[in-house]
Each structure stands twice: as C-alpha cells, then as structure tokens.
Amino acid sequence: MVKVVFLHPDLGIGGAERLVVDAALALKSKGHQVHVVTSHHDPSHCFPETRDGIIPITVSGDWLPRSFFGKFFALCAYIRMIWASFYTVFCSGLCPQVFFCDQVSICIPVLKLFTKEPVLFYCHFPDLLLASHRHWFQKIYRAPLDYLEEKTTGLANLAVVNSHFTAGIYRDTFKSLQQRPQVLYPSLNFQTFDRPCSTTMENVIGSDKQPNFVFLSINRYERKKNLGLAIKAFALLKSNIGGSDIHLIMAGGYDERLVENVDYHQELKQLAASLGLSDCITFLRSPDDDIKTCLLRQTDALLYTPDREHFGIVPLEAMYCELPVVAVNSGGPLETVEDNQTGFLCYPTAEDFAAKMQFYYENRKQAKEMGGRGRERVINNFSFDSFSRQLNELIVSLVAQ
Known part of the structure; x- marks a missing residue:
C-alpha cells in the first residue's frame, strides 16, 4: 500500500476535477491510501465521491482571496496552493509516500524542499497558453508566473499529460525542460x-x-x-x-x-x-x-x-x-x-x-x-481498469525509485 496525497486548487466540477477524483478512486481500487488537500471544496458544487466520504478531503486556505478586485486570479491561485502545500507538509499529519499535483505547479518546490517524497505532476495543459498576453501590463504580470510555471513543472519527478496532443504542446512550450512527459489518457468509470x-x-x-x-x-x-x-x-x-x-x-x-x-x-x-x-x-x-x-x-x-x-x-x-x-x-x-x-x-x-x-x-x-x-x-x-493499471504502475515505480 502506498499513501498518496493529492494537491488540487479548487475541487469543484470540471474535467480536471473529474481526473483527480478518478485518479484517487483508481489508486484506492489498487489498495492504496489516498487523501485530497484543496483550497476550496463546496459540498453543493462537487462530485458525489468527494461529498459522500468515499475520498477524504481536507480544505486549507479557503480564507485566502481568489482574486484582487476581480483580477489576478493566477497570482491568487499560486498563493493559495503555496499555503496548501505548507499546510500539507507541516500541519496535516498525512505523511504521504507520493504527492500527486495538477494544474498549479508552484507547490512542487515546497514539497521538494521540505520532504523527500516523489512528486507526480499531471499537466492538463500549460497555463501560460490559456492566459491573455495581449496588453503590455498583462505581459509584465504574466512574465514571472510563466517563468515559475516552467521551472517548477521541471522539478517534478514525473510529468504526465492527458493526450499526445498535450505532450506536443508541453514540449513546444517548456523548451528548457529535458524531461519528456508520459501520456495517461483520462478514463471513464463505466459504473x-x-x-x-x-x-x-x-x-x-x-x-x-x-x-x-x-x-x-x-x-x-x-x-x-x-x-x-x-x-x-x-x-x-x-x-x-x-x-x-x-x-x-x-x-x-x-x-x-x-x-x-x-x-x-x-x-x-x-x-x-x-x-x-x-x-x-x-x-x-x-x-x-x-x-x-x-x-x-x-x-x-x-x-x-x-x-x-x-x-x-x-x-x-x-x-x-x-x-x-x-x-x-x-x-x-x-x-x-x-x-x-x-x-x-x-x-x-x-x-x-x-x-x-x-x-x-x-x-x-x-x-x-x-x-x-x-x-x-x-x-x-479508455476503460477505468486500463487507467487504474497504468496509474498504479507509475505510482509504484516512483516509490521504488
């Protein structure tokens, strides 16, 4: 059994959240212990597995702002995830053997600095490509965030993406990274x-x-x-x-x-x-x-x-x-x-x-x-069994390394 802690910014309803929930269910089905730490989780706006106790959830940092005057969402997401990562390391008492992070990679250097456990980062898509860079002030604002995204993503022990299309985008976007991501297709839980x-x-x-x-x-x-x-x-x-x-x-x-x-x-x-x-x-x-x-x-x-x-x-x-x-x-x-x-x-x-x-x-x-x-x-x-088997192999190999 491997103890896996997931770090996710906002555990609501969406494709990224469905992936995290399915990954937790997949590892649980293989006998591993899972726990999700997130900065926001609303029981009225979430997947039932996170509401019914099937997947244990800890919320930390929800008091931090999501934006400043309706702007700077990315910066606030970085701050919230840094807080969640410090909480996980020093206050949660979870003691995982593997960290599973996605969407926001700024938590990785905190985990690497204060723990020895390996980190798997699931890249749904480079955030810098989703952000606007049209105006000069947006470019100035995004420049340090884009730099940090690339450098912190490269600190993960293993990078995983959701398709060969994203793998190509990953390589073209993060040119300084030598590590090539592995493809793990999301799946369906047919049940x-x-x-x-x-x-x-x-x-x-x-x-x-x-x-x-x-x-x-x-x-x-x-x-x-x-x-x-x-x-x-x-x-x-x-x-x-x-x-x-x-x-x-x-x-x-x-x-x-x-x-x-x-x-x-x-x-x-x-x-x-x-x-x-x-x-x-x-x-x-x-x-x-x-x-x-x-x-x-x-x-x-x-x-x-x-x-x-x-x-x-x-x-x-x-x-x-x-x-x-x-x-x-x-x-x-x-x-x-x-x-x-x-x-x-x-x-x-x-x-x-x-x-x-x-x-x-x-x-x-x-x-x-x-x-x-x-x-x-x-x-x-795209079966859940195939997804579970591949993810289990990745997690076990990280622990063995």
Whole structure:
C-alpha cells in the first residue's frame, strides 16, 4: 500500500476535477491510501465521491482571496496552493509516500524542499497558453508566473499529460525542460453511467416540448469552449430543415463566484433569443450526475465545440452512452473520436456543424450505428481498469525509485 496525497486548487466540477477524483478512486481500487488537500471544496458544487466520504478531503486556505478586485486570479491561485502545500507538509499529519499535483505547479518546490517524497505532476495543459498576453501590463504580470510555471513543472519527478496532443504542446512550450512527459489518457468509470437514473426528458425540457430529435452540448460556461457555435449551427439546421421538432440542450458547469460563467451564460441566452430559439433551447447550469446521465442516454447526438481542446472527456462519455459526436477537428478529439465511424470531426464553423447535424437528423439508423461503434471504442481504449493499471504502475515505480 502506498499513501498518496493529492494537491488540487479548487475541487469543484470540471474535467480536471473529474481526473483527480478518478485518479484517487483508481489508486484506492489498487489498495492504496489516498487523501485530497484543496483550497476550496463546496459540498453543493462537487462530485458525489468527494461529498459522500468515499475520498477524504481536507480544505486549507479557503480564507485566502481568489482574486484582487476581480483580477489576478493566477497570482491568487499560486498563493493559495503555496499555503496548501505548507499546510500539507507541516500541519496535516498525512505523511504521504507520493504527492500527486495538477494544474498549479508552484507547490512542487515546497514539497521538494521540505520532504523527500516523489512528486507526480499531471499537466492538463500549460497555463501560460490559456492566459491573455495581449496588453503590455498583462505581459509584465504574466512574465514571472510563466517563468515559475516552467521551472517548477521541471522539478517534478514525473510529468504526465492527458493526450499526445498535450505532450506536443508541453514540449513546444517548456523548451528548457529535458524531461519528456508520459501520456495517461483520462478514463471513464463505466459504473457511473450504468447506474439507473430517475430523471426523464420531460423533467428537463417540459412535457409540452417533447421534440423528435435532441442535440446535447455539455461544457463549462466559458468563452474558450465556443458554445455559441452550437447555437448558431442549431439555428442554421433549423432553417435548413424547416422543422420545429428538434431541440438543443446546453448543459454546463456554472459557478456563481466566476464572473465569466455568469456573463457568458447570459450572453448565450441572449444569442438564442436573438435567433428566435428561446423555445427550443434549454439551458442547464451544473446538472448533477443523475441529470447528466439522463441527458447522455436519452438525447440523440452530442455537439462538442471547443477548438484545440487538450483532451475533452465529454465525447468519451457520449460515445459510451452510444451517442454519435460532432466535434471540432483539433486537439484531443482527434485521439478520441474516430471520424466517420463514431462521429464527425468538423471545422469550427456553423455551416460544417449544421451539415453533420442534418446527416444525423436525416439518417437515424446510421447515427445509432455510429453511436454503437463509439461505445465499443471507449470500452476497448479508455476503460477505468486500463487507467487504474497504468496509474498504479507509475505510482509504484516512483516509490521504488
């Protein structure tokens, strides 16, 4: 048995958080002892495994600011993680044998300075590429943070990334690092989607709005997710087929503390209204697992709109639930969605998306067949068992070293 402590900045609902939860569950299934230390955990806005006691959680540093006057989020995240790492080393009494860190690497030098335990760093995507550097003051602000990100990432005993796409970005971005990252694909815990769900489509969109074909989009309400593309493509499809028996469900992670979530959600609703689609688009904020499972099982196709997404777990979830996918032809979906077999990979234009959506609408037998092939692909290539085995091997090798 190996004692593993996870350090994660904000244990809410998102792809990075799902990875951390799955990693903890995977190691626990292999007989290891796990514990997560985080700077924020809201029981009303989290995955059930972190709320029900399956994974022990310790919160430290939530009193520290998340921003200064709505700015400097990255700097505050660094400060909060430095605090969490000091707490873990000196106050938690956890005494781990391996540290598992992700997203914010500034905690690594603290762990390396005051302990001898190895550190695994899971790089979802270089943060410096997600930050804005357009104005001179942003460049000045980001320069030391970007430098620290590269140097502290290089201190990890092992760097792991979520796709070959991210591995290439990692090498191109962190040019001074000699260490090459290993690829560990995120996985699905199939049991999560095999459980019965009590929610019905009538509960979600109303009994008076039962359409003949339902498209689904699941993504956080962030502008980089390009959710407006799904709405514009849906509007174009509706115009092309001249029908009123289609519906679009926009479901996504939503945190009232994040101004972007609040503003972008309103922008999307206004876009739908301007296109005359308010009656045939349903917006859901942070649906729970029961509703999400219902949506994946009872809708007809998934729209996945982010461009250059580093991995993207949602297409896997959809394919496992036998939904055909329409995704942008870049980033992680190139490694998960098999074009013309389990879905379509498209240019990020409303015209291309609408054409593929129309194919599904008009060829439902072929759409179901593509969904079936998608399920087989996920089971064969992205199982939780495979993920658990690979992660266990990484952790055991770190301890042995």
